[in-house]
Amino acid sequence: MNLRALTKGDAAVAGAAVLLFIASFLPYWTVDCKGKYCGDTSTNAWDSVLFPVLPSVFLLGILAAALILVQRFQGQAAANRQILGLRLDQWGIAFSVAALWAALWSLGGGLEGIDHGIGAWLAVIALIVLAGAAAGGQLIPVLKTPLVTDRPAAPAAFQPGGYPAPGQPGQPGPQGHYGYPAPGQSGGYGYPVAGQPGQPGAQAPGQPQDVAAQQAAAAQAAEAEAARQAAAQQSAQPQPAPAADFAPFWFAVPAPRQLAPKDGPAGAPVGELVPGTWYLAVEQRGTALVAQLQDGTQGVLADTSGIQRG
Incomplete structure (x- = not known):
């Protein structure tokens, strides 16, 4: 399930489905009746007397939104998955248009003293939004934009060598970079300054170097030479030149x-x-x-x- 694959059009589809579900519990018909013998003067879509308004308008619209969102959640894995020649989102678009058509027809007719309530009008509005967002979700640029963006913070500027530029977060103090001596000092982090005998890591004048240190230095020199030769071979290959006025x-x-x-x-x-x-x-x-x-x-x-x- 990829939540980042959802678009603003998918959010409109989900919101319209929630509004349609709420409208099903609101009065669909209201009766103008006054007097002590009048009973319940309103009924919602769940009342059996209004059948088939509930399945053809409300449940069909909610099913359409569910199919569209399921297709989006599955992402590219369901791009070519079809049922009777249509994808799930295509079935959802067809169902949303059919539900809107049924809701518009249900507003016609009526009897004297019986009017359509807020549930009927709210259902039509929700289905207009649902059908519009479903059909135009891949056509209108605003509806195609991602609902959730993951934009990281702007990267800090770096000087050649990988050290932060002056004034950027992570810049070391004025005494030099972390792990390297400050100007005028020959010692680094964990090593003595030149001229201070007895410090850990210091080598007395005239003391022969350790054989392991000589081998490590030779290995580092060989690696540096190999890297230089590889860089020279790579630079010899023709590559497109970067744009001179390019900015990240x-x-x-x-x-x-x-x-x-x-x-x-x-x-x-x-x-x-x-x-x-x-x-x-x-x-x-x-x-x-x-x-x-x-x-x-x-x-x-x-x-x-x-x-x-x-």
Whole structure:
């Protein structure tokens, strides 16, 4: 069940169904009768004397809303699931129009001294909203917008190297970055300052270095050289140049779309973008965008048609 897949049109369908259910308990007919021999002067749709108003107007309308919402909750899993050639939401649209047609016909006729009560008029209003939201839910842009959005806070600006820019949350104090010495100091976090003997981690002048430390330094140098060569090979491959005037922005997709790898668009997808969630576009490559997921994964979105900017 994906609550983020619900739209404002689905909310209108649910609200109309609740209003229709309430209207079924309100007076549907009122009798103009005065005197001590007059009994109950009103009756609602649940009274058997009004059959078949209850199943053809009220229950059919509520069933239509239930079918539409069930289809939305199932999402893409029920996109191709059909009953007698129609999806559940298509059956719901047909039932809502049929219920509205029956409600309009029930307002006609009548006898002298018998008038339609608030329940009848409220049912017609609820069915107009229900049929309109059901039929126009995928056509009117306002009704297609997500009901619940998940827009994260704007990311903090970062300097090259991954450290927060001045004035941003998480910036270290004036004595330097966390874990690194301040200007003019040779020691870092957990290491002594140069010239202070006897500190933990200090090495006396002339003491031979540990063999394990030499091996670790050699391994780090080999990894750095391999990373440099890989970066050189990657830079040699032709890639679309990012837009010069591009600025990161939030966006949402109208339908689920796959996210291709940044370095190899032909590779396996690295993630999926779903409606109702905001994603950050960090780069533009021609008509494609480089999007970032909530876990920090970045990939190329080739199909940018119909996206909604935040």
